[in-house]
Amino acid sequence: MKTQNAIFLSIAIFFALTAASFAQQVKTDYDHSANFGQYKTYSWEKVQTKDPLLVDRIKDAVNAALTAKGWTQVDSGGDVSVAAVEITQQQQTLNTFYDGFGGGRRWGGFGGLGDATTTTETYKVGSLVVDLLDAKTRNLIWRGSSSDTLSDNADKNTKNLDKGVQKMFAHFPPKEKK
Numbered sequence: 001m002k003t004q005n006a007i008f009l010s011i012a013i014f015f016a017l018t019a020a021s022f023a024q025q026v027k028t029d030y031d032h033s034a035n036f037g038q039y040k041t042y043s044w045e046k047v048q049t050k051d052p053l054l055v056d057r058i059k060d061a062v063n064a065a066l067t068a069k070g071w072t073q074v075d076s077g078g079d080v081s082v083a084a085v086e087i088t089q090q091q092q093t094l095n096t097f098y099d100g101f102g103g104g105r106r107w108g109g110f111g112g113l114g115d116a117t118t119t120t121e122t123y124k125v126g127s128l129v130v131d132l133l134d135a136k137t138r139n140l141i142w143r144g145s146s147s148d149t150l151s152d153n154a155d156k157n158t159k160n161l162d163k164g165v166q167k168m169f170a171h172f173p174p175k176e177k178k
Contacts, residue, residue: 024160025147026167034134034141036173042071043078043135049086054150054157058084061162062130065169080141081133086150088126126150128164144168 030036047055062082063073071080128149132142146164150157 028144030142030174039079041074041078042080045081045083047084061165083131085129
């Protein structure tokens with residue numbers, strides 16, 4: 001009985017750690033010499049993605065975030081150019097299942113009768129990178145990235161995309177250093 005409890009506890013810990021490792025991670029960085037107070041308008045430069053259906057969803061999420069910060073979108077000639085790129089890659093995870101049979105002493109004379117089966121699951125993970133460039137100098141002034149934002153599941157994409165972009169722009173624009 002203790003062995004089965006240990007196996008079930010190990011499986012539970014594995015799934016908890018696996019779920020935590022798939023959590024969305026957001027990173028931002030910016031040019032510390034940029035004066036974000038001078039920027040009020042932006043124009044879209046490009047959205048690069050393999051899925052044309054994501055273009056408007058990405059634009060909508062970023063537009064909502066920038067509008068909430070007081071910036072205004074213009075068709076062309078904005079103070080800042082916005083570019084967004086989807087980066088996807090295949091990842092694999094191993095799942096091991098135990099049948100729960102077996103018992104007796106493990107290290108002595110009795111061998112366990114239980115079996116373990118390991119399967120490999122391949123899935124697509126997508127990250128979104130959003131760049132803001134000074135339109136006059138073409139210098140990168142801000143970059144945000146959100147990992148595990150886009151996947152094979154279309155229903156989750158919009159929710160994760162909106163959540164990731166909100167996290168990206170949570171502390172935008174950067175506070176000026178004193």
